[in-house]
Amino acid sequence: MSVSMSLVQGGAAGGAPQGASAILAAAAPYYQPPAVPQDVQPDRPIGYGAFGVVWAVTDPRDGRRVALKKLPNVFQSLVSSKRVFRELKMLCFFKHENVLSALDILQPPHLDFFQEIYVITELLQSDLHKIIVSPQHLSADHIKVFLYQILRGLKYLHSARILHRDIKPGNLLVNSNCVLKICDFGLARVEEPDQAKHMTQEVVTQYYRAPEILMGARHYSSAVDVWSVGCIFGELLGRRILFQAQNPVQQLELITELLGTPTMEDMRHACEGARTHMLRRAPKPPSFSVLYTLSSHATHEAVHLLCQMLVFDPDKRISVTDALAHPYLDEGRLRYHSCMCKCCFTTSAGMRQYTADFEPSAGQPFDDLWERKLTSVQQVKEEMHKFIAEQLQTGRVPLCINPQSAAFKSFASSTVAHPSELPTVASSMGMTAK
Structure with a gap:
C-alpha cells in the first residue's frame, strides 16, 4: 500500500x-x-x-x-x-x-x-466520510489500515474509561498519509459503573446507533462504540451506509433484517415497550450471507469480524481488544507500524525498530x-x-x-x-x- x-x-x-x-x-x-x-x-x-x-x-x-x-x-x-x-x-x-x-x-x-x-x-486534510463517498479506489489494504487505527484509538479511549458515543465516518479524520485520528468528543463521557443510573439515549448519529440504545436501554457500555465501528466497517466494504433509515424504528427494522429477530435474552437491556413492539413483528431469520455481497473485499475473515461487531446483545458483542486480535487486522497492523506510526522507527542502518506495545492503553483513567x-x-x-x-x-x-x-x-x-x-x-x- x-x-x-x-x-x-x-x-x-x-x-x-x-x-x-x-x-x-x-x-x-x-x-x-x-x-x-x-x-x-x-x-x-x-x-x-x-x-x-x-x-x-x-x-x-x-x-x-x-x-x-x-x-x-x-x-x-x-x-x-x-x-x-x-x-x-x-x-x-x-x-x-x-x-x-x-x-x-x-x-x-x-x-x-x-x-x-x-x-x-x-x-488533517479530510475525514473518512469524504473518502467513502469519493470516486477514488479503496483497496482491501486501505480498509484494514483504517479499521486497525479506529480500533487502536478506541482501545485507548476505553482503557481510560471513556465512551465516545458518536463514532461515525465524519468524526474520523484522515491525513494525506492515511493516518487516522478519532475526533469530536462533545458527546463523550466516562463509563457509568452503576447500572441503576440512567444514561441519555440522545447519543450517536442514528445510522451508527446500537440496538440497545434504539430499544430504550437506560444504561449502556463501551459496546455502543463497537457497534458503531461495525457499521463503519460495513460502510467501508460496501461504500454505502449499512443501515440507512429515516427514523429509529425503521433503523431497528433494518438491523433485524440482517441479524434476525432477537431473543428475549438478547433484549434484556431494552425497555418493555420496545420488547413488546419487537415481539409483535413477524419473526425474521438472520441473513448474514448478504454481507458477502457488499464488495469483493468482503472476504470470509472480514465478514467473520464484522458479524462479531454487529451482535444484538451488547454483552455478547466483541470487545475492542479482542477485535484487534482478529487475524483480519494482522496486515493492517503490519502496514501501519512498518511505515505510518510514530511509535516505531527506522535506524540509520535501515532496520525497523518496533515498539513493545502496538496498541497501548491509557496510563490512567x-x-x-x-x-x-x-x-x-x-x-x-x-x-x-x-x-x-x-x-x-x-x-x-x-x-x-x-x-x-x-x-x-x-x-x-x-x-x-x-x-x-x-x-x-x-x-x-x-x-x-x-
Missing part, C-alpha cells in the same frame, strides 16, 4: 498570502513572528457541528497550518458548560496517535468577558470526579478559566484572536449548525432522554 496516496479529499485551497492579517496573533508583546512564506494559504472554515466551528488557520509562531475550534456561548447552562469543560479536559488528557488532542488553547480574556473558547489541534463539585455556571466558568491559564504555563508564546484579520468578521460570525442541518437524533421508540 502506498502511504502517500491520493485518497484524501477536501484539503485547504491555495490563496493569497495573509501575513499579519491571519486570524491568530501572538499575545506576547514585542514578539516578532518568523518570516511568512509567500504561499501561505488563507484562513477558512472547514466544518461545523452542534457544538463548535472549525477553521483551518496558520499558527504565526511557526507558520504551521492548524485547526482552530471555536466553542461559542459556552456558559448558557450548567449542563452545556460542564460538557464543554469535559471535552476540553479530554483534549488535553489524550496522548495517542489515533486520537485528536489539543496542541494549544488561546489565551482567554478577563473572567468577566470570558464567553468563548478556542482550541488548536492538528489539521480519565478523572471526572471534578464534575460533581461544580454546581453552578459561575463555578464552571471560574474553574475553566483557571484550567486554561494552567495549560498556558508552558513557556511558549501564547496566542489570541487578531481582530485586524481580513477574515475576522467572517470567523466572529461563524456559528454552530442549525438543527435542520444536523443529522437526525430522534429519541428511541418514543422514549425521552434522562
